[in-house]
Amino acid sequence: MPEGPELHLASLYVNKMCAGVVFTGPVRKSEVSKNPDVPFTCEAYRITAASRGKEVKLTLTPMKSDDPKERVKAGQADQPMDIVIRFGMSGYFRFTTEDELPKHAHLRFYSKETPCRVLSFVDARRFGSWQPNGTWQSDRGPCVMFEYESFREKVVSHLSDRAFDKPICEVLLNQKYFNGIGNYLRAEILFRLNIPPFVPARTVLEGLESEDLSENKKPVKNETTDTKTSDGAKQKWVKGETGDLLRLCHTVPLEVVNLGGKGYDPQKTDYSDFKAWLQCYYVDGMKSIGDHNGRTMWFKGDPGPMAPKDSKSTKAKKRAKKDGHDYYTDKKKVARKRSESTSKKKVVKQETVTKTPKKEKKARTKEAGTKRRKAENSREVTAPQHEKGSTARRRKSSSAEPAAGPQRRSGRVTRQNSK
DNA sequence: CGTCCACGTCTAC
DNA sequence: TAGACCTGGACGG
Known part of the structure; x- marks a missing residue:
């Protein structure tokens, strides 16, 4: 599940599950992972998360202690550490008891509770990666969901970039401009506007304004546009009541976020709502x-x-x-x-x-x-x-x-x- | 048991 | 632009 919405839901999951939880000791990595060790250990720290496009950043914050000197002396962290994580094709977080560690839990944070619980970054295929003391990857653009204005501005102001010489469906996967869009989102977005996927990107994007003129419109309601479908006439795909292509790159992923945990929560592997939401991908x-x-x-x-x-x-x-x-x-x-x-x-x-x-x-x-x-x-x-x-x-x-x-x-x- | 497919990057020729 | 990197579920024989 990892496209922008799932990464964001993962950050919400971490913040919800770890609220008030005190973690302790070193961060542990599985033996098999080739990702870097996370050089952080602390007697008591908290974990919070944030997402941006297809990345999640965990922040480990040491709790105050009466004796900072002792702590530092003992090799304990006294400063927060950020870890930026990409999910690959199969990453997700789980918070479980120590004896219920999921298979493929490659990075783990242990709580200080008695029946200890563990926040795990689980990644069966191991295509995911993390960077200790990391920052948002520099060549990824603004988040399509939460940095909409700058995302839009960046695309509109860079249309001469040769990256836009390609078909729109391929450009939508370019994280330099569409951070958060992945394979199911590109299908759903283009489908909503009836845009043929292999049309030159610049053709579809040029003419769009940096300001989203459809800003104050009612929320996209989703009608299944079906009435219009079949006619052979291709309707103009440039913008509909739902907004133009760039706006849908923002609203469509947010719809998935709004489906709630169902979309993400690995616990209840119930993807029925998500599957019902899909109108094109794998349909x-x-x-x-x-x-x-x-x-x-x-x-x-x-x-x-x-x-x-x-x-x-x-x-x-x-x-x-x-x-x-x-x-x-x-x-x-x-x-x-x-x-x-x-x-x-x-x-x-x-x-x-x-x-x-x-x-x-x-x-x-x-x-x-x-x-x-x-x-x-x-x-x-x-x-x-x-x-x-x-x-x-x-x-x-x-x-x-x-x-x-x-x-x-x-x-x-x-x-x-x-x- | 073997083949095909998967929500994504990375990097080497 | 082609692999590489991985595991596992669904299918087919």
Whole structure:
């Protein structure tokens, strides 16, 4: 879960759980972590957190003691220390008793209580990182959620930067300008405005003002814009009642923050609210394409002129193993379907089958297939299918669309826990 | 049991 | 621009 909203919810979690808790001793790191040791130890200290885009900063504050000299002499900290943490693909915080330490708790802070409790930075994949005595990473821009004005100003005033030569969906992942936006947010944001993901970024952004003229408007209410969807006419995506693209880079993540703990709290691994909130990412019926960096872009409708187009585009393709495309979709509780219209261009191969789902060949991705394989081929799109279910993902191919798309349901739903 | 996929950076050729 | 870095869940055979 780690995109801006989850990092912020993580900071709220730390502040809530650790309020009034006194921590003690050294900060401990797991044996396997390659991140730096945190040279901090103190008889009594407190922990608070703050977030900015995709980073969380923990502040360890020594409590006053009657005898500072003794403390310092003993190697105890007397000054606060900041630790800046990035979550990678799987990081999160948990506060548990010592005997319930989660697996992969790579950085730990011990409380002074008797049944000791521990604040842990948990990170299964270990892509996360931290820096003792750290500061917000210098090349990351202002937080899209909490430094909106400066975020907006920075983008608008740097449109000549070559970084904006790329498709808008790829630029949205550039943390120098969009600190906090990640793969699900870029899909949700572009979807709300019906902006084709592979349209040149500058084209979409130029003309936007540094001042958000939609400032005082009512809160974005979310209507499922559906009425408008299908018409082939592409409506003007520049700004709607909900505001322009930059404003949505601020409001959409805040919606996730407002979903509350559910979105984040690892304790209750209940992502049902979050999944119900998603309108595009991983949603059944939406299309997906690997972007030039191999990241899956979910969207609806026209991919836009800079779409990787099979051939060489990169990872997605490279990953491609042999022939075949693969598509996958998942379903989510809330049914949302909507196939696409306008899929002009590429026609995917189609399948005629009706009932049994058939799959196709597959493609490989970098992560998975890693290293050696590469091949050629394209990626493309996805289509709908399946129904119900709740969590699960599915892959399958589908025809590109129109005619008939109704259903073919396959036989499977997904279930995850075993019986 | 093997393959594919994952909410993200990093850095080396 | 392509790997590297990792673990684990869902699927498929």
